[in-house]
Amino acid sequence: MSRRDEIIEAALRLTQAGGIGALSVRAVANAAGIGPTTLRHYFPSQADLHQAVAVALVSGSLDDLDIADDTRDPVQRLYECLVQFLPPAEHQEAVLGGWFELYRLALGPEPLPAVRGLLESGHHSSAQVLQRWLGTLADQGHVVPGEVDAHITRVLALIDGLHLNLLTGPERFDLDVAREALRWFAERVIRQETLLDAE
Template identity: 80%
Template sequence: MSRRDEIIEAALRLATTEGIGMLSVRAVANAAGIGPTTLRHYFPSQAELLQAVAVTLVSGSLDDLGIADDTHDPAQRLYDCLLQFLPPSEHQGAVLGGWFELYRLALGPEPLPAVSELLKSGHRSSAQALQRWLETLAGQGHVAPDDVEAQATRALALIDGLHLNLLIGIERFDLEMARETLRWFAEQVVTRRASGT
């Protein structure tokens, strides 16, 4: 692993445990076991460091899991894939804080165009994964083919809403409720085709 990759790994660990807002040059340098000057050799600015971390987060986060395995319940397969959008319970606050921090950096009073582009890239990657999963289920006859694009859009809106509700701590809304909501969505998408509506 190159020194640059080691720095990104250290930054990802820090982002997961402390939140992306804690990714200062000094904090990441400490986490990587190097000095700030060495870190600046690889990442001349904090924006470039954040961009590298965000690219890594966006590019490798969604797996197809068992979506194509038609021996298992299609709603369960879709639900399993959708769960990847929720933070792990042990790092929920940091992950959601990082999600919000990316939006703040992209849309705040002094927006960073690079972060805005990363958010767009992440949105495209998420939409492509959702469409891929739904198209797989549609090819197996579990989802109406003409509903795939609309259902992917609905899923993205639902996921963003779940993140926001989890982040602001809506009363009686927790990670378990978010999971139940994703299960409901998966069952609606799949049963819609089965019922012919």
């Protein structure tokens, strides 16, 4: 493992143990067993560090699965990829709590710029993954190419809304309802292209 990867691993351990608020340059350097100057060699700014951590978090939880397998139903392929954004049932409370804490620390009454940077980096990394998935489907003729960017915005908003509803209304809103919403979205995205072909 390279020194850069060791630093990212230390940052991920800090995040898991102490939450997003524990992620500072000094804390990451200490956890990695290096000085701040050495850390700055690999990550010149705190934003660079946050971007790397966000990419690691997203790439560690989001897989391309069968998105490129054009022998399978495109709705099902997109749905299976999107479901990865939902928390696993066995860790739902902890994952949603961490998600809410991230927003609270980034946007609350006393916002932490470092956490906001991590939040923005996470959204950017998620958008890149969605671009890859939807771009693949667009290349295969299943999604309107000019709509990919708009779909990315829509699904990111949908996912945040699903997380919020899972957190605040568990008695009326569960993972099954969230999955149905993601399937609905996948059907609409693919259906647009199908309707265009039919005209």
